[in-house]
Amino acid sequence: MTHDAPNPPDPLPATGAHGTEADGRRLTTRETAERLGVKPETVYAYVSRGQLTSRRAPGGRGSTFDAAEVDSLSRRTGRRESSAAAAGELVFRTGITLIQPDRYFFRGVDAAELARRHSYEEVAEWIWTGELHRGVRFTAPPESLAAARHTAAALPPHSSSTDRLRAAVAAAAATDPLRFDLSPEGVLNSARGLLPTLVGALPTAEGADVDLRDGDSLASQLWPRLCGVRADAASLAVLDTALALLADHDLAASTLAARVAASTHAHPYAVVSAGLGALEGPLHGAASGAAHRMLSEAVGRGGAAPVVADHLRAGRRIPGLGHRLYTGEDPRATVLFALLDEVPQAAPALEAARAVVATAARHTPLHANVDLAMAVLSVACGMPAEAGETVFAVSRTAGWIAHAMEEYVERPLRLRPSGQYTGPRPPQPLPPAG
Template sequence: MTHDSTHGTGAQDADARTASDVPGLTTREAAERLGVKPETVYAYVSRGQLTSRRTPGGRGSLFDAAEVDALARRTGRRDPSPSAAGELVFRTGITLIEPDRYFFRGVDAAELARRYGYEEVAEWIWTGELRPGVRFTAPAESLGAARRTAAALPRHSSSTDRLRAAVAAAAAADPLRFDLSPEGVLNSARGLLPTLVGALPTAGEADGETGAGASLARRLWPKLSDRPADAASLAVLDTALGLLADHDLAASTLAARVAASTHAHPYAVVSAGLGALEGPLHGAASGSAHRMLAEVVGRGGAAPVVAEHLRAGRRVPGLGHRLYTGEDPRASVLFALLDEVPRAAPAMAAARDVVATTARHTPLHANVDLALAVLSVTCGMPAEAGETVFAVSRAAGWIAHAMEEYVEAPLRMRPSGQYIGPRPPQPLPAPGGAAVETSPPHGAVRGTGTDPGSAN
């Protein structure tokens, strides 16, 4: 360690003061290029991965820019550095969440989803380019395979079951799925999203307006409801898809990024996201909100329904979000649109009653699950409709995060387990509960855990 013990805050300040006078990168500049903390730069020096030279006066260090850039390419320029709490931090250019709103690539996400359709929002988060009027088309072979596979599932299968089966079938039908170039991933994504929608069974009669030229929201509607889609209700669905396209590192997105870090293809990334999404505390939470809201509408008031939830020790669905201090901005947008749908009035009144009743004791605000429940209850959709909307929409975000992860250093998410089991060596187990004393095979080393070639 040639510099760790001598370089503190004063040395870094000296680096900053001399930066304009001496060629080379200061410690802070080198750290920014590498995406690490200044202390890690000194660790690279101690390992011989970087060389440094003293600044005039000897109080700081300078680094050759070309050498730093070469190291950044070898290690992955944006490797996350640990936070103060020791957590893994992901640098992402997709979504920024603030206490009362959120942004897609710097643009207010609520405004974006209000003004543009889901496909246009998806293109924006994938590429940072707006393509007005863009429509996605499912490849015939992939769509056929996905439909056959999803249709073969038992009748009681959920929509998420069918989506997972559809993704697997579509992957098998795409020989180019392993092309992880940006254009290759985008081609897969633009075909996969309409394939997911097309593989779902139809709830009602298709009305002839759901072909390839229709928006994905228009094609999804008859999969969710057997009622005709009026323009106002369809606008709510399309906006919901845009709003839900990404929300930073939610559990399903983290699962998707872990899969992408192994260079799994985009279909496998979406499969990983769907697996995490199915948990009752994530995407499936909207189903609980639907059932609760339908009961409130049926009973004519929120008070008895809220009371029963609290008495059973259950949280009231559709309320509260750990990232927002007030109402979920996604819910605010959808409520404003639902106010323009006349038939939504009973469900809207029920949702407001739930919020007001609960607020007497706990200041919780509506989240997007409650807004999705208003849509699904109003339009005669099943309880799982919100989860379906969530899954189709968020697939775009998982793809966006996969594209970021593909250019990072692979297999970088490998935490170490804290073993709490019996201390080895233990006797070899035998039938009947008896134990057989044993020793490791000749030449074996037990429990070193140092194999650098294994990612498992």
């Protein structure tokens, strides 16, 4: 997961022998590097990524660069690329999420407070548009929902929820003839229909009483896909808040994958498919399953100490603890733990989670992350181990769409890094026929 630093200073005014960005003159490599605040080597890295266009200088000595294009790149990168490039990282300017050591923000608003006070749909609209629409609900187009359900149901019984979500996205895309409309309104129309389609394509849990009505929240629609017991108001509030909290988290691996897809002007469904592919890695969205299994074991064994000891003895990291972006407890976990305190049946799992944190603290200075909080919900309500991943995937779809909308207005195909070839030096002889 990549952390976007706090807002950078505005780029310095363009100066130098070749004038301002408006005069159309060319800059030398040295002048371009100075204007961007990077090394000359980094200028050519921008060229290889497709972020700058070079032209051979008169006489064939060196390259020149368009001043307007250089200044546009400077505004986008905020002159932060120098250290990031040296570290081999990609850095983007984004107006969606800012992460600080102990909190995070959606479009400048405290995300935890936003999720406490507003539904997932309202938070999604805020992330997409910067506008808050009270009581907004999303509706699945009937043709899209039917195709997604049919396709997801055709998978083998052992298929995971993420398998079914990927299949549902592909089916929904095929039914949307306007999927290549990348205008903001076109993308939003697709997104508002895709989210309830994804949820509606998931099978209902065994014993679940599905009595949904038009206008039900996405959390209400998702609950019977996760749990066979009807949700009480407190439990449903936890799920809805979790969806809102997880909607975006800057440039996590799946979001980067989504932005790469968007940089090719792939349609929103393809962007979501790219995000789902990266999400399924055990170090990303699937991490919540490990926390669920660990917490289930702690509850079953009547204490956290033996479970933590087993992990330490085997040299395994303790699931649900630690986050590279937060110095203390993950603020998303803090919000969910407070809400879980209001859910009576969550008490044993919540006690076990706190015991895991306290026991582990004797050996490692790690705090609870959102995976542990999601594990409390899934263990307490009898959900499967993959429930957290399902919630994550549905929720983060909103963030992937928001990042796609940002990427669509950037220079196409700009996310093209160069490979450092380490294979045999050419020319090599042709291999013998087998």
